[in-house]
Amino acid sequence: MVKIKAKSMLVVFVMFVLLMNLAYAAKQALEFSDVDVKVGSKTDKNLRNGETISDEAKPGDTVEFRVQVKNNYTNAEDLDIENIQVRVTIQDIDDGDEMEEESSDFDVRPGSDKRVTLKFQVPLEVDEDDYDVIIEAEGEDQNDTNQDIEMRLRLEVNKESHKLIITRSTLSPVEAACGKKNIQVG
Numbered sequence: 242m243v244k245i246k247a248k249s250m251l252v253v254f255v256m257f258v259l260l261m262n263l264a265y266a267a268k269q270a271l272e273f274s275d276v277d278v279k280v281g282s283k284t285d286k287n288l289r290n291g292e293t294i295s296d297e298a299k300p301g302d303t304v305e306f307r308v309q310v311k312n313n314y315t316n317a318e319d320l321d322i323e324n325i326q327v328r329v330t331i332q333d334i335d336d337g338d339e340m341e342e343e344s345s346d347f348d349v350r351p352g353s354d355k356r357v358t359l360k361f362q363v364p365l366e367v368d369e370d371d372y373d374v375i376i377e378a379e380g381e382d383q384n385d386t387n388q389d390i391e392m393r394l395r396l397e398v399n400k401e402s403h404k405l406i407i408t409r410s411t412l413s414p415v416e417a418a419c420g421k422k423n424i425q426v427g
Contacts, residue, residue, distance in 0.1 A: 270322060270388040271378055274354050275309035278394070293371070293395040300400060302363045304331075310378045310390075311354035319351040322388050325380030329359045331396060332373045336366065349380075369400040 276288045280296040281303070288294065298304055306329045312322045327344040334340055344357040374396050379389035 269390060270313050270320075270382060271325070271380065271390040272311045272313050273308060273376065273378070273390060273392055274311040275307075275356070276376065276392065276394075277307040278396075279303075279305040279307070280396075288394060290392040291394075293397065294374075297397045297399040298363045299398070300363055300365045300367050304361045304363060304396065306359045306361075306374075306376065307356060308359070308376055308378070309354050309356040310349060312349040312351050314351035314382075316351060320382040320384060321348055321350050322380045322382050323348045325349060325355075325378055325388075327357045327359065328375075328377045329361075330375045330377075331361060332375065334367060334372045334396075334398070335364050363398060367398055367400070369398055372396045372398065 275286075277284055277286045278288060278294045278296075279285075280294060280298050283296045285295045308327050308329070310325060310327060314320055314322075324346045325348065326346050328341060330339050330341045332339045340361050342359040342361060344359060347355050347357070349355050372395070374394040375391060376394070377389065377391045379387065382388055
């Protein structure tokens with residue numbers, strides 16, 4: 242009877258160790274702990290995966306992504322995540338092409354985080370539409386295991402038809418005076 246209890250205890254212990262290892266391995270090492278997006282002069286804070294950025298962008302606006310990446314390992318004996326690079330891609334916004342910016346590489350120690358900022362300028366010639374934004378971070382822990390995470394947002398672009406942006410102008414003839422006829426601005 243003692244042998245049966247010992248075997249049962251051993252099986253329970255082995256199962257517990259295996260489950261703990263699976264739970265530890267399933268824990269995402271990288272996390273976006275904070276994502277803020279500034280469109281023009283307004284900032285949308287604490288965005289989560291799948292959300293739409295509340296402020297609409299206009300042609301020529303600057304869109305700034307402030308992304309905070311956290312290393313979810315918590316103990317000092319856990320692993321640093323190294324050579325992390327954050328990439329933000331706005332799909333199809335530039336005449337059907339994507340716009341993409343990448344951060345410089347950085348390392349994050351266990352339990353710590355780092356913020357990076359990536360900026361875009363909305364093209365002047367852009368369609369009024371909703372655009373997918375993909376934010377990715379990837380690095381490698383000290384065991385040479387790739388660590389990555391991705392989130393998606395939506396960016397709305399609104400074009401006001403009554404607003405014109407003049408990017409170039411010419412005056413013909415070069416000098417204009419009262420009484421001169423046929424002056425053209427182009």
